[in-house]
Amino acid sequence: MPIEVHNTLGRRREEFTPGKPGEVTLYVCGPTVYRELHIGNFRAFVVFDTVARYLEYRGHRVHRVQNFTDIDDKMINRAQELGIGVPELAQRYIEVYFADADALRVRRAEVHPRATEHIPEILELCRVLQDKGHAYQVGGDLYFAADSFPGYGKLSGQDLAQLEAGARVEVDERKRRPADFALWKAQKPGEPAWDSPWGKGRPGWHIECSAMAMRYLGHPVDIHAGGADLIFPHHENEIAQSEAATDGPFVRYWMHNGYLNLEGRKMSKSLGNVLTVSELRHSFSPEEIRFFLISAHYRSPLNYGPELLQAAAGGLERLRTVLTRLGELHAQAGEIPTEADQAFRGRLAAARQEFEAAMDADFNTADALAALFELTREVNQRLSTANSRPLLQEVAALYRELGGVLGLLEEEQTEELDSDLQRLVQARERARAVRDWAEADRIRAQLRDRGVVLEDTAQGVRWKRSRS
């Protein structure tokens, strides 16, 4: 079964084939590092991390590049606000980004290029565009002439004429047409700047992604991804400038994720309704956050709410519980394969198949999770110590493997109980052994008050942390 991808360019689901068999180039538009990101931003990074993981699962080697925009108006303003240099600001928030991304199990890209470290590539691209008549200079600024690129608007479905008719852009006087955009911006007093043929200045926003994507991944890039808010104008402009410069296609598949909404409105820095990962981590684990973020299809809007995260956490808990149970069974099972094993083995293959079918269909993580839940019901229903260790191991390995594709269930939970808590558990066991239920219940309540929930199973007592 082929993998199918919804390509924003054309708005159709298409069969995915890498330009070079077995190798996939993936460029994800990264953050502007002027402040801490919010979980809406991270939806994109988690989603495309999952995409990359699945492509790898499917046997592709994935070359991932994700940039940092470390120079633009917001960077300059914020640095001034904080009284620090732009490079310091960038460094600070790049570190914050990685801390959050690592926690959410977003794998690092092969390269995380920064705009300021690719000025030569950017200048070269600007020069080519100017030479080919796609750019014009006004003072120290260089603009891309949108109407010089016939395909302008093909990604977003915008029509140049309409764009201008309805433009409520505050028109930059120096631009010939409202849809034109800056490739290079002249330095204003006090701003960081680099030398260029047009005088001292800095790159425009759109050009950096084109320059860095092509620098590291060549062209066309297989997949170029980002949030839906980047479709226009950012990605439209990237296409225009890149294709005008190279006379060839820039990207084969464009992928865009839907927004994360807060109270029905898009979570965004400018609206001020944001929630950061570190804030959310006071109440939920990174794994629960990740589960939540992939619990809907990536192109659908997703609402945030504490109760929604709570529901997601409940679902994840179910998966974690079955893994614990598999471990307990494993400890007591025999080595010899049994008939019960054989009966179940077919189910494993089916679960894998369902999972793959879901992910093949434009990375339907919600459906993929459903496959794991269906497997879980059957495991809980049918697996026992009548199964052999090898089979139980196989089941656990499947959870780890498929969960791993989603960035979940990767690490063991190996937390140990404090020794005094352990003593309480043992004391309760002793009380239970002599059927002193009052004492046992008293201790259980005591543990509950200290955040530990007990479950008495056929395999012995099991404990877990309660959510406070």
Next chain:
RNA sequence: GGCGACGUAGCCAAGCGGUAAGGCAGAGGACUGCAAAUCCUUUAUCCCCGGUUCAAAUCCGGGCGUCGCCUCCA
């Protein structure tokens, strides 16, 4: 004004022409010393109105509603 997305059970959410997955929460039952976990049972005129079709949540047309992009934005 232009472009676009979405509307499925109390909540979340799959579904891409063949008769409604899955999760969370609730109710009942089984298991349990009691719980918890788990299992079983249980809940949908798929926003409305037309149309196409043997057959539509799925396609087409028209409404209504919500949200987004067109300015920095994942």
